Amino acid sequence: MSGSAVLRRPLAQVSEVFYQSDSVQALRNSQVSEVPAQQYATATAVSFQSVGKVYQSSAGAVHALDDITLDIPAGSIFGIIGRSGAGKSSLLRTINRLEQPTSGKVIVNGVDMGLLGEAELVALRRRIGMIFQHFNLLSAKTVFDNVALPLRVAGVRPAEVQQRVTELLALVGLQDKHHVHPRRLSGGQKQRVGIARALATKPEILLCDEATSALDPETTQSILQLLRDINRRLGITVILITHEMSVIREIADQVLVLEQGRIAELGQVWQVFGSPQHAATKALLAPLQHGLPDDVQQRLQAQPPASGAYEVLLQLDYSGAGGLEPDFLRIAKAFGGDLRLVHGGVDRIQGHAHGRLLLALHGQTALPNLSQLAQGPEAIAHRIEVLGYVV
């Protein structure tokens, strides 16, 4: 087998750092036992079928995952969110069988992970890259050697390694860092090395567990941009866990909300973020909401004053559905014109306007029927509510 043939075939995600249970020898041997390629021909990258996971700990059994059934479309960016301990990492790690489900099946590219022997498992893992919050780079090795490691372990010829690593470091923007050691890199640069290493074996799926959590906002943006590029240009399915809702809003197609090991919500990001149903989702999304500012909250009264001027505080919500967006002319007409914008904002998620406006309406104006203004083709918002009165 020539080196380039090796590179076109699925190669292992093969550093000992990643898969400590795999011996290097098993990884080398596995080159002769590929899973037949036609089994991967499917539009579903990962299918979870009634997946359960119970950990046995000294404190007793921990039910980390319970009856998870869902499909992740190939070529998509799939986000997993949930409170700490919800089971996100456990679920992600069943995809490359770093965790073995206690019940149910995980099907990756049409292959039941549970049925694979050691060598076949290693072969399938070659198609699944993984990046981590703390990068997991080998500090004694240079950037080049860190990225080269999976290829060398897989027995790729030195000339091919040289070419592939050079390409990868250019892809992640580290072409001038070949001989630098990780300690001399910034967090963002370290994660770029982690991404290059994860891509070395040309995986079809990239797993990211809190990959941007250790990075500042600007660096997070650049890593997200890189992940999106990799998804679009290379067609790699990206499955990412994050505590940063803005990351999901920015790049994910679909989002799964886990709560105590179960599916709380699942859907297109604009739908789940636009009208969150589950308490866990609402809690997670609270930081993104344009909530009532403290100063306004303090002045808010439940009833209008008996006399004197006052304003009615109105909240208009936009869920992203039906192409409805804030139209100030129509809003002003509906309320008779005498109003001002107090607070709020609209984000666009997957082309859908989603957000909240707080408007103060002059108190002498008679209020129109609010539920009618939130219905049908003439609606000015998806939900309209009187929050109270300010003098």
Ligand SMILES: Nc1ncnc2c1ncn2[C@@H]1O[C@H](COP(=O)(O)OP(=O)(O)OP(=O)(O)O)[C@@H](O)[C@H]1O
């Ligand atoms: N090896 C283990 N042994 C025992 N319990 C475990 C083990 N790994 C995870 N758990 C427990 O399983 C549950 C789910 O853990 P998991 O790491 O999947 O959560 P998570 O959603 O990734 O949380 P975080 O956001 O804090 O990373 C938790 O209650 C955790 O304590």
Ligand SMILES: [Mg+2]
């Ligand atoms: Mg976790």
